[in-house]
Amino acid sequence: METTRRDFLRSAAALAALTGFGALPGFATAVRTGGGAARTRWYKGNLHTHTFWSDGKAFPEVSIDWYRSRGYNFLGLSDHNVFQDDPDRWIGLIGNDEKDVKPDWAKNRPPRFLYNARRRYFDIYRTAFPDVVTRTGADGRTEVRLSTFAELSQRFNMPGEFLLLPDVEATRVVDYADGRSHQLHMNYVNLPELLPSFAAPDFERKVRDVPLPAFLAAHHREVASRSAARGCRSLFILNHPIWMWYDVGPEVLIETPDVRFFEVCNGGASFKEAEGLPADGLDTDRLWDVVNAFRARRGYPLIHGIGTDDTHHYCGEDRYMCIPGNAWVRVRAESLDAGSLIDAMVRGDFVTCEGLEPDDVSFDPSAGRLEVVVGAGVAPRTVRFIVSKRDFSEKPVGKVTVRPAKHRDSMRYQREIAFYDDRIGRVAKTVEIPAGEAARVGYTLADDDLYVRARIEEKGETVCKASLHPKGLRCAWTQPYRVG
Ligand SMILES: [Zn+2]
Numbered sequence: 001m002e003t004t005r006r007d008f009l010r011s012a013a014a015l016a017a018l019t020g021f022g023a024l025p026g027f028a029t030a031v032r033t034g035g036g037a038a039r040t041r042w043y044k045g046n047l048h049t050h051t052f053w054s055d056g057k058a059f060p061e062v063s064i065d066w067y068r069s070r071g072y073n074f075l076g077l078s079d080h081n082v083f084q085d086d087p088d089r090w091i092g093l094i095g096n097d098e099k100d101v102k103p104d105w106a107k108n109r110p111p112r113f114l115y116n117a118r119r120r121y122f123d124i125y126r127t128a129f130p131d132v133v134t135r136t137g138a139d140g141r142t143e144v145r146l147s148t149f150a151e152l153s154q155r156f157n158m159p160g161e162f163l164l165l166p167d168v169e170a171t172r173v174v175d176y177a178d179g180r181s182h183q184l185h186m187n188y189v190n191l192p193e194l195l196p197s198f199a200a201p202d203f204e205r206k207v208r209d210v211p212l213p214a215f216l217a218a219h220h221r222e223v224a225s226r227s228a229a230r231g232c233r234s235l236f237i238l239n240h241p242i243w244m245w246y247d248v249g250p251e252v253l254i255e256t257p258d259v260r261f262f263e264v265c266n267g268g269a270s271f272k273e274a275e276g277l278p279a280d281g282l283d284t285d286r287l288w289d290v291v292n293a294f295r296a297r298r299g300y301p302l303i304h305g306i307g308t309d310d311t312h313h314y315c316g317e318d319r320y321m322c323i324p325g326n327a328w329v330r331v332r333a334e335s336l337d338a339g340s341l342i343d344a345m346v347r348g349d350f351v352t353c354e355g356l357e358p359d360d361v362s363f364d365p366s367a368g369r370l371e372v373v374v375g376a377g378v379a380p381r382t383v384r385f386i387v388s389k390r391d392f393s394e395k396p397v398g399k400v401t402v403r404p405a406k407h408r409d410s411m412r413y414q415r416e417i418a419f420y421d422d423r424i425g426r427v428a429k430t431v432e433i434p435a436g437e438a439a440r441v442g443y444t445l446a447d448d449d450l451y452v453r454a455r456i457e458e459k460g461e462t463v464c465k466a467s468l469h470p471k472g473l474r475c476a477w478t479q480p481y482r483v484g
Pocket residue numbers: 169171185239240
């Protein structure tokens with residue numbers, strides 16, 4: 001373990017002089033110029049959010065207002081299997097204690113509402129947004145019209161400050177004849193329409209004979225070809241791969257190199273931990289390195305890890321896990337528009353944050369050096385530089401077959417989980433930064449490293465209660481970088 005004594009910067013002023021922007025109050029206003037590069041700014045955003053357009057428990061205005069008023073610069077309302085473009089979409093109100101009716105996916109297809117809203121969510125909405133539109137439905141129930149994406153954009157967008165992005169979460173269940181079942185959830189961002197393959201109702205059950213990688217790749221292709229036809233850039237993200245029960249293993253993502261983004265941190269999805277797995281299990285950090293070690297060796301693009309809230313609950317329901325403010329991304333872009341944000345993310349010019357943000361991240365591709373600037377904090381921070389080695393073995397060092405205790409008699413959640421050697425995802429350098437200290441720390445790729453990424457950690461409580469987060473830690477992740 002190495003300390004940063006040599007690298008320590010003893011004051012914020014010294015840090016500011018070095019970085020050119022460290023004296024500014026954090027990312028929100030951090031601006032960097034130089035080297036002839038265009039002026040850039042770090043924008044904060046969440047790309048996974050639900051509203052009453054699907055199973056989120058807030059009207060969309062309430063959701064957007066939460067984020068915009070807390071300094072987020074962009075937001076994607078990624079409702080399940082719907083794009084918010086129907087101006088005639090209504091939702092029924094029910095009493096606060098009235099039993100909600102579970103939607104019948106086979107019958108209740110849009111445009112009829114699939115969910116009801118409890119009166120208290122409506123009261124919160126109407127208090128802040130009195131121009132809400134209501135009517136009396138055929139059964140005498142009050143119905144509320146849901147605002148469309150176009151209406152919401154018009155209301156909330158502020159040039160250079162806030163941008164609503166089109167976003168859809170495709171939610172699919174893939175059943176196999178042997179009884180196994182996998183959930184595959186995928187977001188596509190900046191494509192303002194519902195694509196045919198994504199229009200199936202949530203949780204539609206169907207036995208399929210297409211392997212999981214091919215199923216995922218087909219969805220990606222549909223997004224890519226539609227984006228090309230429209231002449232717009234889009235993002236395709238594989239959501240919460242190990243929810244709910246190791247549903248998408250690393251092998252699926254090794255075989256689908258066109259998929260460039262996955263959620264390394266999802267604030268909303270709980271995760272049932274397996275019995276019988278080794279102590280280090282298979283968390284999303286581990287999955288990330290397995291995928292990228294194989295991809296790097298094959299010359300494929302590396303996969304980037306994003307963080308999202310997957311927000312479902314907004315109104316003080318702390319007992320729920322899917323609340324806002326858990327995890328986000330900071331993107332270094334030239335301007336706040338979809339094209340610039342997406343270009344920056346494809347370049348890997350962003351950090352993923354869960355309660356903790358570095359002050360700056362840079363990678364010099366000619367020197368192969370990754371540097372992280374961490375501002376002075378109230379608690380000690382640890383920076384780990386993580387690599388995979390060129391000579392890793394593709395042969396698993398072990399395999400286990402697991403089933404959750406609750407489903408021991410069923411094939412439904414049976415999973416084969418492979419483990420690879422420690423040349424994948426090895427911590428190459430650890431730097432401890434004491435409380436109150438700021439530091440610039442770095443790692444230079446060795447000849448036998450395939451890539452390097454950094455994870456910054458700080459002990460402490462997080463907003464998040466879900467177990468797809470590291471426990472008792474606030475974290476930030478850089479993207480993986482390699483020479484060339
Ligand atoms: Zn999901």
